[in-house]
Amino acid sequence: MIKIKDYLAGVMLTIVLALAAKAISTYIPMHLISAGVFALILGMLLNPIIREISIFNLGINFVSKKILKTSIVLMGLTLSFSQVLSVGGYSLIVMSFTLMTAFGGGYLVGRLFNMNWKLSSLISAGTGVCGGSAIAAMAPTIEAKNSDIAYAISATFIFDVLMVILFPLAGKYFGMSDLGFGLWAGTAVNDTSSVVAAGYAFSDAAGAFAVIVKLTRTLSIIPIVMIFSFINAKENKKLGIEVNNESEKVKVRDIFPYFILLFLVMVAIKSTGLISVELSHNISVISKFMMVMALGSIGLTTNFSEVSDSGIKPLFHGFIISSLVVIVSFTVQLFIGQL
Template identity: 60%
Template sequence: MKKIIPGLLLTLGIAYISRFLSNLFPVHVIGAGVIALFMGMILNPWVSQREGLYPGITFTGKKVLRFAIILMGISLSFHQVLKVGSFSLIVMVFTLFAAFFGGYLLGKLLGLDWKLSGLISSGTGICGGSAIAAVAPVIGAKDQFIAYAISATFIFDVFMVVLFPLMGEAMNLSDLGFGLWTGTAINDTSSVVAAGYSYSEAAGDFAVIVKLTRTLAIIPVVLIFSMIAKKHSTGKTSPHILEIFPWFILGFLAMVGLNSTGWIPASLSGSLSTLGRFFMIMALGAIGLRTNFKELSRSGIKPLIHGISISTLVVVVSLVVQYFLGSL
């Protein structure tokens, strides 16, 4: 514990400062997790000269990260899937397919490492930094890959928070159509909230429900990536489930199940969800502290092209599917 405390306190401080800075922005356009990641990267040269901080930073980036993912489940429920309805589930199937299949093909075309390509697709298809953080440990992704994937999705979200309401007005979208479009096409939850409620109260409510339901895709995606990672490391075409199962996802699923029963008071659920989000900010700060900006820059512009291209594809697919379903 003595070895862990210094680095743990550093990530705790970064998380508090990041949350404070995030609150300075109108409707949290920039999430605290992204600020913590960048702050950690800025401090990396200083941290790299102080080995005593590394045990706590590593603990936060691995153990606290998994605990944060588990607590994320308390804000979700299977009832949300029923609330959202058939339209949104159909749209989500198509956007997830576009993110992962399109991301795979574009990653091959650009010559990207499959782990980096997979992280960008996960962030784009599911829920930004949270999905990237959930997939990263099961595929053994480098901290540089995590940082680049989050950066790529973040840059796209910043533009979409401004452009989505303008495009929605130009296309005269209904509150339902805009909420569904925003909830399935924008990555980070804070960005979905910012774009959705700037259009209308009803559109914001619907966008948040769709976005939270989309987060449940973390479960099958993490399992699939576990199998892919094991195949790459061992060459086995069908590894044993016990070899590849990410056990922390059971905790996530258990939390979703508990919240679905309705037995957990809303106040407790809200507190645990807030705690989980704070732990995630700490973990992203730790990842930033272990990320060398010079090494990150060597990846060049290709990952950024990948992220923006796949995010744009998801935006278009979501709109086209809704058009054919008649939900706009």
């Protein structure tokens, strides 16, 4: 019979890993690299040692699955539907084009490079929605391997580092307005910490706009995860047909990601105004820390050799899609006159 103490060693290890990652990230100028990325890397470095010690296994697996989903649910209490209205319809227009670019372009590039569709989709989610958070949210839905998760996060954060440095310079060169730059950074830069760094490097007003747009963009996780739940089920059914010659229809109740429904409930609660700003902030801190723990646990179950097996193509995939999203976001704003 499995007891709580059987999980304790693995959970404590991920907590220590998350604390170490957050400490390291504070020494990085402008927080160019988030704590989640450091947790992932540290976990992968420790993998050769930890995988030989069975006492950690149950706790690490618990964090990578249960704690991960819980952190996503709690994230809902940091968002509200009113945030969409606060920046007007412009952000939704720009986001619709960038999301189509990320997933449509990601599909085509993935086919061109003959990549695993799950890895390609994770990179597209990280680029189109919100970096590591979107990758982590979609991964359990499509039953992605930990090595795919690690590679997808690596492929998106490298581009983010460049964007934090280049975006403010480009914004000033083009003479963009605070709202225009906030929309650009909020829709084209991936990770939340990178959006904050790029936005406030331009101006305080642009930073505030960028954060609101970024949080609004995060809401797209809900329909995207549901869509990919269905796609994954269809792909699994195709394999089932080949092996078992079955032809049963995919049942929605069997593939629906219920943790995303809870996420939506949390957003609805936040939208009522019952959650104070202080409480929302505290929940955000807890949610982000749990996310860092989860990424650390994913790193602990992934080694560099597994990631390197994917080759250089995913990095090119991430670079191409991220570049397209940046260009599309800028171009759409040029047409709607918000630069």
